[in-house]
Amino acid sequence: MPAESGRGDGLRLALTTLTTVPVRAGRIDRATAGTAMALAPLVGLLLGAVLGAVLLGLAALAPPLVAAGVTVAAAALLTRGLHLDGLADTVDALGSYRRGTAALEIMKKPDVGPFGVVALVVVLLLQTATLAELVGRPWPAVLAAVLAGTAAGRLGVTLACRRGVPAARPDGLGALVAGTVGPVAPVVGTVAVALVAVPAVPGRPWQGPLAVLAALAVATGLLRHLVRRLGGITGDVLGAVVEVVTTLVYLGLVLSG
Template identity: 70%
Template sequence: MTRPPWTDGLRLALTTFTVAPVAGPQRLDRPVAGWSMRLAPAVGALLGLLLGGVLTLLAAGLPALVAAALTVGLAALLSRGLHLDGLADTVDALGSYRSRERALEIMKSPEVGPFGVVALVLVLLLQTATLAQLSTRPPLALLACLAAAVAGGRLAITAACRRGIPAARPGGMGALVAGTVGPAAVVLGAVLVAALALPAVPHRPWQGPLTILIALSAVAALRTHLVRRLGGVTGDVLGFLSEISTTLITVGLVLF
């Protein structure tokens, strides 16, 4: 009997966004890809809870900065570094100031240029520094911070795959998932992430959802620019938006 598309979508989401030892989907088409993108924030929330638990344990016996650095490294490992790769490739393409076609070629190149290196260093430093600050919070608040940040990063991908946003090129991951998500899924994902963020700042419960709103608004502006610049989204663009969203959320939870 053929499985419903959401089950294969869940498998695709797990194998795309994590290193979970799960068998891949039996079918791979746009309906399955759409379910994968809808479920991305939920998978991100589970990954964030795992990372929050690890950070809590590490911070109990190690200096905060060391615990944070190890957690950031684990996050990259558990996601195969795909989003970091997309971050570097997208920044290299934007920094080239070349034509749309040449920018897309740069994104496909396996090499990382100076713009990409600087972006990677800056994002990883920001994530490490903010996690070091967040590691001093009570366990429940820390879990909420990590769950909301990682889920928010995946929600940026969901939102970039909504209907009306085209793929930048005919092939690749971007073409498979672009335009597969309806607006209701984006709204439900935002509600989920905002709810996760409520316990992040115990004495100011409104701060977590407000941080999510600000971060996602900034990422939406970046997405609009990228779609205008490149003609649509690619797999690298989705990774870039995810890393930027996660970073902005962790920074916001520290600053505001």
């Protein structure tokens, strides 16, 4: 497979997996999946640009809390709500205190349990509140914050799919993408997202990169725990990582801001 064709197929797979962008699917195999997961932060930047525009546009017409709430809703719509669904399923599995197959069976159920509901409410409230707080900053800082938070969430997917991290099931999205990302992509992605975060906190250029690094450190610890409990990653785990990292970056950007 030519390199350019592989990157193109990988980008298409990343877009169709992480957003609702209607692009035609190309070749789908583990090599393509590895490219797609390595490009996940780039997709996050594209999505973040759209969400940043929504937030800034609405903030000029409506109160900050309303603008933030609609932006969070737009993020869910543009991702089919899959990441939020993954968060709820993953937290339900963790809350059950079960391991391995028993926990995976809980994640497969179509309903959402009490732990999942609480996780959704907390994450959505925190994202809305932090975005509303960010609206009071100059627009370049607001845009940088949304770009950094959204891209960092997808960078969490890149980290989760790095070599050495197994799949919890022999089928599904987790089996396709687990262990497909080499060591270079996470490092390059981390540096790039940290640089994007520099202007997010006016007067404190260190706070944005620190928020990104801290969120990724938490995600790394969470992934290790999930691998121990579940035996590996699943598509739901990837969705949970996206929401957790995004929320933590937003929180890090508004603390003492």
